Amino acid sequence: MLALLHQTHAPFVVTALAMVFTAERPTVAVADAHAEINDALDQLRAAGYGDEDSQPLPAGTARDLCRQWVQAGWLVRQVSDDDAEVYRLSAYGVGALEVAGRVGGARTRVSKSRVRTLLEAIERLAQDADPDLMSRMVRLHEEIQQRQKELTRLEKGGAVETVDDEQLLEAAENVLHLARELPADFARVAESIKVIQRDVVAELRHDVRPTGEVLREYLARGQRILDATPEGRAFAGALRLIGDPAQIDGLWGQLRTVLRHRFTELLPQQQRRELTDISRRIEQGVKEVLAAQRQASHVITSQVRNHDPMRDRQVDELLRDVMSGLHKWVPDSRRGEAVEPLRRLPVADVGHLRQRMSDPRPPQPPAPLRDWDESEDLTAADTRAWGGPRYAELRAHLEAFAGPAARVDVVAAFRAAGEEIQRPVDLLGLLEITHGFGLTETAEVVVVDTVRPDRSRRRFALGNVVAANPAGVDGSGGDE
The missing domain is CATH 1.10.10.10 (Winged helix-like DNA-binding domain superfamily/Winged helix DNA-binding domain)
Structure with missing residues (x-):
């Protein structure tokens, strides 16, 4: 600088x-x-x-x-x-x-605002450094009494104490003086993060340990990169105050209040623009530091994942051998002279060799299926029980359950059915049948118990549905 x-x-x-x-x-x-x-x-x-x-x-x-x-x-x-x-x-x-x-701008003066800022900072420092409980309680009681006294005065019709334009102008200049230090501070934090990124990547490239050890040692440092420097730790503390979007919005609202006051007409155009840009510069500085942190973590993680230190070292050694051989050969070489081949070549890294060879005999087709004798007794009942929905029985049961009513509760009808048509597939079949009858879903969620052919039970949750009575609807093609 x-x-x-x-x-x-x-x-x-x-x-x-x-x-x-x-x-x-x-x-x-x-x-x-x-x-x-x-x-x-x-x-x-x-x-x-x-x-x-x-x-x-x-x-x-x-x-x-x-x-x-x-x-x-x-x-x-x-x-x-x-x-x-x-x-x-x-x-x-x-x-x-x-x-x-x-x-080149306005000269900073020793004003009441600057002295008050210094005194308030010293007071906060003393309060934070003093761990005595009674002292802190006494200070809080005094502050509460002062606030309550001021509130009582205003409630009784007291006038708000106004501040003259000269003092407001001094306070605005003090705010601008404090705000001018922020961009350089944010830039230093971002650059310190990038310095750590370069250091970590350089160490990773020159390391000869396995990738797993490098990953365990350096990845945590890359993820907690703000804690590795004094600037980063200081920024992390400041981020808790200004990183909240509500804080930035509140700051912008306060600046608008200041800019609406008549004393700002006494400020030069440049200073009014600086007051307007304070919240945006703070937000931009925070984003710059966080972007540098994300970039550093991404670069370090990518370096660990995509680069093998052992492999990089082998490549470097091979290239050095090649360059050394060229430096020795080129000064004494002649046109048409035979070239000695490079004696040291990298060895192929075979991860795994096959331990068993395939059967040299050609693959045999599977055994033919046994001819079916029509006289054999088939378990038709068991096959039917594990089959699809029983549409005819479901429709007949739904019509009987609905009776003369115009609409029927589908879930209640399923619960009242016999176990032979209370299978999970029958529940889907019943919903399929009623879909063509003007199915209406309600906001209620119901639980339905079903019985499988092996007597095991399955429970399903679905939105309750109401359908029109199938007796009053043309059912042609309903049992397909």
């Missing part, structure tokens, strides 16, 4: 980065960034900048400048979710822009 601010072309670099990267556009496509910076360079050179007697400008095209800024650590080049290359500011670049913005 200091290298960016202290270099000769710092005014141009800071201005160009602030122009390209905004709160609404944290990432910019590589081609768009090059075009915008080239356009800015052309306009400045046409206006006379860059000469010996004027403000110096860096040499080279926008592509060259962006490459230098990436190498210096001010920009980060990455691939976005839609597989497009984009630039984004690094934590050092965000910090440099925040420093330049504070210096």
Whole structure:
């Protein structure tokens, strides 16, 4: 960050980065960034900048400048979710822009709002650090009494104490001062997560242990990556306060209340825009850190699943042997000279050899079926019992159960049937018969017991249904 601010072309670099990267556009496509910076360079050179007697400008095209800024650590080049290359500011670049913005903007004053913020922070720190129960109870009672006294005064018709515009203006400047530190903090957390990702992947690639051991040791670290750095632990604590969508919505509502007040007309346009963007910048910073966490966990998990350290080591050794052989052979080789083959080749890794050979005899067809003698007695009753629904018996029973009524309860009719037509398949057959009679489902869920031919019972739950009386419906083709 200091290298960016202290270099000769710092005014141009800071201005160009602030122009390209905004709160609404944290990432910019590589081609768009090059075009915008080239356009800015052309306009400045046409206006006379860059000469010996004027403000110096860096040499080279926008592509060259962006490459230098990436190498210096001010920009980060990455691939976005839609597989497009984009630039984004690094934590050092965000910090440099925040420093330049504070210096070039309104001067921060020692105001009542800033002193009150400091005193309230110290008071909360003392309260959190003091474990004494009685002291905390005394403080809570005093606060309750003060609140109750104020409420009583207002209920009796007391006027709300107003704050003059000057104090509100000081408080707004204090809020902006605190909010300017957030983007750099979020960027540092995201970059610390990516540093851990690179470290873990490098260790995985150079490890010679089996994949199972690597998986047990490093996968948990990748899933709990926020707990591995001081920045991550601090962000995890802050996330409990600002990660709740209700908190963000409440913050946005409070900012709208502030912006509707007349004192905001005294603020410059830039500061009013910064007040409007506070909640969006916080939400965007949280999303950036969480996206970096998910990306790191995905990369580490994919590395463990798809790369075998032992296999990678064998490939590296083989490639080194090949390169070593080429370095020895090329200086002394001649055109048409015989080439000595590579003596060391990888051995095929056979996972499992067949232990038994197949029968060399051709496969034999199955034994022919025995001829059926028509005189043999067949168990027709048992076959019929395990067969399909008995449509005729079910329809006759349903008509008898319904009697003269226009509609009939299908489940009640099934419960009243004999056991020979209370099989599970008969329940389906009864529903099939009544489907053509104007079946109506009710909201009630009923349980039906059925009896299988082997006397075992099965219980089914279904929505209760009512159907028209089949005696009053044309039943042609109903028993198919």
